[in-house]
Amino acid sequence: MEDQIILQLKGIRKSFEETSEVLSGIELEIHRGEFITLLGASGCGKTTTLRIIAGLETPDAGQVILEGEDITGLEPNKRPVNTVFQNYALFPHMNVAENIGYGLKIKKFPKSDIAEKVKEMLRLVQLEGFEKRMPGQLSGGQRQRVAIARAVAGQPKVLLLDEPLGALDLKLRRQMQLELKRLQKRLGITFVYITHDQDEAINMSDRIAVMNRGVLEQLGTPNEIYYHPRTSYVADFVGNANIFREEGSVYAVRTENVLMNGEPECVREASVVEKSFAGGQLRILFRLADGQEVTASRSGIDADIREGGVCRIGWKPEHAVEVDVPTAAKVCAIEGGTADGGTYR
Secondary structure (H helix, E strand, O other): OHHHEEEEEEEEEEEOOOOOEEEEEEEEEEEOOOEEEEEOOOOOOHHHHHHHHHOOOOOOEEEEEEOOEEOOOOOHHHOOEEEEOOOOOOOOOOOHHHHHHHHHHHOOOOHHHHHHHHHHHHHHOOOOOOOOOOHHHOOHHHHHHHHHHHHHHOOOOEEEEEOOOOOOOHHHHHHHHHHHHHHHHHHOOEEEEEEOOHHHHHHHOOEEEEEEOOEEEEEEOHHHHHHOOOOHHHHHHOOOEEEEEEOOEEEEEEHHHOEEOOOOOOOEEEEEEEEEEEOOEEEEEEEEOOOOEEEEEEEOOOOOOOOOOEEEEEOOHHHOEEOOOOHHHHHHHHHOOOOOOOOOO
16 A cells, blocks of 8 residues: 555666666665565675665666655755664774764754663663673674664664675574564564575565666565566576476476476486585486486485486476566466456565
8 A cells, every 4th residue: 555655766777987777777665664675696786776765876867755755865864764784883982872872962862862762772682781882892793783773773764774694604694684573573664674695585574676787676575586486587596496498488496396206297317417415405416318407405415316327307387487478478377367457476
């Protein structure tokens, strides 16, 4: 519904002198109170999009609309938007309380109000008792929470997060994903998050906007993005998929849906090229007679398949998802309706 839309990007275009067009007409509506992630590889345009929302970059064309107001030309400090960066940007000479209250001090809030707000923020991010600590005395996760507390102290309409977990080790990163999501729900503030990490996007987001070379490839829930990719890029970037081009069509089969030996769908003979183990997953690379390589993945560290051997593989028809087809055709195929009748879900 229209009143649920807090932020709109309309036809956003941006080029830099040394590059071709970085953003090619981005259209995006963001709902009030949602956690939306801009996901893509380096150079896809997600950081530029975030900087345009923050007012740190000016688009060549298009509008940024916040709660119905065009803020495209508004200075960053005049926007009800805050940003959390990967390096947290805490003031090293200020303690935790001073860092959190800094923005309120600049806005000339009374000292008593600042002190109360700092206490509230410390409770929110579970750092009571850390008021006098200096940033150098904090762990990476604690510094990240201080940066978030500082960013939300002024009650922004939208919080922008530029890969804020990128500097953390894997175990702490996973822990902070859960904490950040819980914090967002408690605050009720709209979070616009950017990352190149597909797992992070799937774990945290209400919706994901997958970007590629300045274009918004697909927008949807994690379930929609994973199980119903519209393009081969989305299928391959989010999760792992095999892309097949046969008889004029293109379809994707996720690696975990590739069956091996013994199943009635295993009708293709393939040679076993190699086996590898990473991230709790065994990956087996096959090669079909026509040279097409197919990857299968399984939980565990090994399978009763020999490198250099031969195996029969296949997949169930429902696990072959058609991609790279016109939108109207996609609607018909999925909903069984007419090209001008339905909407893709």
